[in-house]
Amino acid sequence: MNEQDVRKQDREKILGGVRSAVRKDPGHLASVEDLAKYWKSRPSAPRPPVGDDLVETFSSRIQEFASTVVRLDSLEAVPRYIAEYAGTGEDENITLVTGEDPRLENLPWDTAPEIRREVRKAERTDNIGLSQAFCAVAESGSIVLLSGKADPTSNDFLVDRHIILLAEDDIVPYHEDAWKRIREAGSSMPRAVNFISGPSSTGDVDLTLQVGVHGPRTLHVVIVPSNPS
Amino acid sequence: MESKSSEFLARSSEAMRDEHLQSVLNKLRAGLEYKRKAAILKIPNFEELKEHARAVKDHTLANLDHYLEEFESSVIESGGHVHWARTSADLNRIALEICQKAGALRVTKSKSMIAEETGLNTVLEEAGIEVTETDLGEYIIQLAEEPPSHIIGPAIHKTKQQVIDLFKNHHDLGERELESVKSIVDEARKVLRDKFCNADVGITGANFLVAETGRIGLVTNEGNGDLTATLPRVHIAVASIEKVVPTPEDASALLRVLVPSATGQPITSYVSFFGGPRKQGDPDGPEEFHVILLDNNRTDMLAGEFRDMLRCIRCATCLNHCPVYTSVGGHAYGWVYPGPMGSVLTPLMTGMGKAHLLPNACSSCGRCEEVCPMGVPLPDMLRQLRTIEREQGLTPAGWRWGLTAFMKLLQHPRIYHLGARWTTAALKRMGKKRGSIASIPVGSGWTKVRELPSPEGRTFQDLWRQKNRKGASGNE
Numbered sequence: 001m002n003e004q005d006v007r008k009q010d011r012e013k014i015l016g017g018v019r020s021a022v023r024k025d026p027g028h029l030a031s032v033e034d035l036a037k038y039w040k041s042r043p044s045a046p047r048p049p050v051g052d053d054l055v056e057t058f059s060s061r062i063q064e065f066a067s068t069v070v071r072l073d074s075l076e077a078v079p080r081y082i083a084e085y086a087g088t089g090e091d092e093n094i095t096l097v098t099g100e101d102p103r104l105e106n107l108p109w110d111t112a113p114e115i116r117r118e119v120r121k122a123e124r125t126d127n128i129g130l131s132q133a134f135c136a137v138a139e140s141g142s143i144v145l146l147s148g149k150a151d152p153t154s155n156d157f158l159v160d161r162h163i164i165l166l167a168e169d170d171i172v173p174y175h176e177d178a179w180k181r182i183r184e185a186g187s188s189m190p191r192a193v194n195f196i197s198g199p200s201s202t203g204d205v206d207l208t209l210q211v212g213v214h215g216p217r218t219l220h221v222v223i224v225p226s227n228p229s
Numbered sequence: 230m231e232s233k234s235s236e237f238l239a240r241s242s243e244a245m246r247d248e249h250l251q252s253v254l255n256k257l258r259a260g261l262e263y264k265r266k267a268a269i270l271k272i273p274n275f276e277e278l279k280e281h282a283r284a285v286k287d288h289t290l291a292n293l294d295h296y297l298e299e300f301e302s303s304v305i306e307s308g309g310h311v312h313w314a315r316t317s318a319d320l321n322r323i324a325l326e327i328c329q330k331a332g333a334l335r336v337t338k339s340k341s342m343i344a345e346e347t348g349l350n351t352v353l354e355e356a357g358i359e360v361t362e363t364d365l366g367e368y369i370i371q372l373a374e375e376p377p378s379h380i381i382g383p384a385i386h387k388t389k390q391q392v393i394d395l396f397k398n399h400h401d402l403g404e405r406e407l408e409s410v411k412s413i414v415d416e417a418r419k420v421l422r423d424k425f426c427n428a429d430v431g432i433t434g435a436n437f438l439v440a441e442t443g444r445i446g447l448v449t450n451e452g453n454g455d456l457t458a459t460l461p462r463v464h465i466a467v468a469s470i471e472k473v474v475p476t477p478e479d480a481s482a483l484l485r486v487l488v489p490s491a492t493g494q495p496i497t498s499y500v501s502f503f504g505g506p507r508k509q510g511d512p513d514g515p516e517e518f519h520v521i522l523l524d525n526n527r528t529d530m531l532a533g534e535f536r537d538m539l540r541c542i543r544c545a546t547c548l549n550h551c552p553v554y555t556s557v558g559g560h561a562y563g564w565v566y567p568g569p570m571g572s573v574l575t576p577l578m579t580g581m582g583k584a585h586l587l588p589n590a591c592s593s594c595g596r597c598e599e600v601c602p603m604g605v606p607l608p609d610m611l612r613q614l615r616t617i618e619r620e621q622g623l624t625p626a627g628w629r630w631g632l633t634a635f636m637k638l639l640q641h642p643r644i645y646h647l648g649a650r651w652t653t654a655a656l657k658r659m660g661k662k663r664g665s666i667a668s669i670p671v672g673s674g675w676t677k678v679r680e681l682p683s684p685e686g687r688t689f690q691d692l693w694r695q696k697n698r699k700g701a702s703g704n705e
Contacts, residue, residue: 007313010315010319011313014313014524014528015297015298015313017528018294018297018528019294021293021528021532021536022292022294027287029291029292035295045482046274046278048272048274048275048485049273061495064495065494099512121512121513124426141496142496142500147511147513147514148508148511149510149511153514154459154512157452158456174481175478175481175484176478176481179478179481182477189442189504190508191503191504191505191507192458192503192514193477193502194499194500194502195496196498197495197496197497197498197499198450198498200450200499201451202366202414202451203492204364204365204366204369204382204383204385205369205384205387205392205413207260207385208389210410210411210414213417213418213451213452213453214363214418214452215456215499216452
């Protein structure tokens with residue numbers, strides 16, 4: 001028997017074992033039609049309350065753990081704000097890594113000449129990265145980021161300080177709403193969907209919470225009224 | 230991993246005498262119990278969320294064949310591969326083959342209890358591959374060459390000083406001193422960054438397998454899973470078959486009860502879903518994506534009386550609330566899974582012969598079931614395993630005879646009451662002067678470390694009878 005046959009056999013043995021284990025279960029739905037009927041009539045999941053003001057709920061929940069949030073009145077103010085936030089006060093250039101995101105491209109970067117923007121995938125030595133949130137979830141204070149050209153996954157995990165731009169209209173109440181938006185956004189799922197709710201942290205030494213283990217040491221969310229067009 | 234569960238009694242006695250371990254366990258008891266409670270008090274409908282999570286898992290298990298096949302075809306559709314492993318050895322062989330085919334010299338791993346279960350690291354290392362654990366806790370115990378002692382905090386048994394000593398021995402620190410937790414974490418960050426960026430293959434576990442999308446879900450605070458799944462050329466996820474959920478929304482529903490129960494957080498810093506190789510135009514991500522599905526006796530559990538155990542989502546709250554676990558720590562249990570959930574899983578996966586003592590490491594207090602977010606009836610299952618232990622004649626002779634004698638005694642109330650009255654009277658006389666008894670003939674195990682307070686009066690039965698007599702005469 002060749003290797004492929006053995007593998008097929010192992011698959012069949014596991015699935016066969018599962019089939020005979022569940023066949024007589026009262027909850028087992030044998031036909032595709034029965035399953036479809038189940039999914040049609042399945043009640044939606046209960047959810048914890050989030051309140052009416054989604055921006056407020058999101059901001060307070062993500063700040064419960066080590067993240068910081070600022071609200072700006074306009075998109076135009078973003079580059080200047082980032083220069084102030086990321087600058088050391090001295091007359092130095094600030095390198096800012098971003099993905100190939102057309103929404104970020106259109107910001108008035110000329111208002112912050114000290115920022116040197118590098119549009120690429122982040123490397124291990126990069127200090128500051130900027131991403132535009134796909135959406136955010138108020139329920140748990142989570143930012144949703146999708147992999148791809150506009151925001152390579154490396155940019156969310158390799159930089160020391162991660163800044164995320166978020167439009168107010170992109171804050172949804174629940175995780176289910178975020179999944180709905182992701183399904184509607186493309187024909188297929190991106191390789192990575194990341195719900196980010198704080199900087200990288202660990203409790204593995206002495207049961208003490210320490211921020212900044214493998215990923216970003218700080219997470220800063222900049223909330224603007226609406227999306228860059 | 231090889232089981233040492235048969236040494237439970239000796240290992241637990243040793244753990245009770247280990248001052249370092251006891252100091253950490255005290256901290257754990259006080260910390261995680263409080264954090265979980267505080268987190269759950271903030272969620273007004275937590276019970277409802279629990280019930281839903283349980284219903285999701287019950288439906289999935291009852292239709293596991295369908296959802297496993299759906300998961301497989303979704304992974305294939307997004308360009309990945311699915312492998313089926315019946316045993317630990319099968320999983321290790323498949324993972325090694327993938328690594329060798331990729332010409333891998335260096336592997337990074339994020340925390341996986343399945344890889345602990347199968348002993349994957351040893352197999353890869355014996356084939357000459359460098360394996361680096363990247364979860365900080367796993368990294369610490371890898372340096373110490375120890376198994377995990379807790380399923381979400383693998384190195385909780387280590388004190389800060391012990392971690393500093395390990396780093397001093399294994400890292401080139403030069404003149405630098407490590408003191409604060411921050412300095413330890415910074416040192417690990419520096420060393421592990423190199424590993425992340427130079428690995429050929431990244432191996433992760435999976436908290437969820439999403440059938441509809443062919444994605445694996447990873448729940449972490451460190452972000453090491455995300456780097457492991459993104460930077461190397463090949464990503465392998467290892468997971469057991471019961472980790473499947475139908476949709477991403479179902480994963481979110483389980484997450485709502487998992488994280489507060491596990492760490493007392495509303496959510497972890499990172500909840501990530503990965504699947505397939507990098508897409509056209511993606512600047513990063515692996516070139517190959519593999520999932521290895523492990524059975525290892527789980528189909529037997531699905532068929533039998535222990536199916537409820539497959540609802541377990543590995544939050545570890547039963548460990549944190551168990552009076553036995555928080556007294557002896559995880560290593561006493563001798564295998565991968567400790568505490569109440571481990572005392573059920575270990576005999577079912579490694580066999581009763583080696584692990585039959587574990588279901589006895591239980592005071593029947595019921596706290597594990599009370600706090601379990603998935604309503605797993607742990608105390609019932611532990612009792613059932615003790616019954617099986619007895620049926621298979623594995624119960625130590627002394628316990629068997631003692632329990633038989635006790636059962637006989639309970640079946641004859643008159644003799645029992647007479648015996649209780651005599652014993653009470655005798656103990657009262659023994660402890661007359663001091664009010665307590667330093668040693669008793671058949672209870673030396675108990676009196677070795679504490680004194681037995683002497684009985685103050687008559688037996689409960691006597692008092693009860695007297696009260697009823699009085700009550701009856703009062704009514705007249």
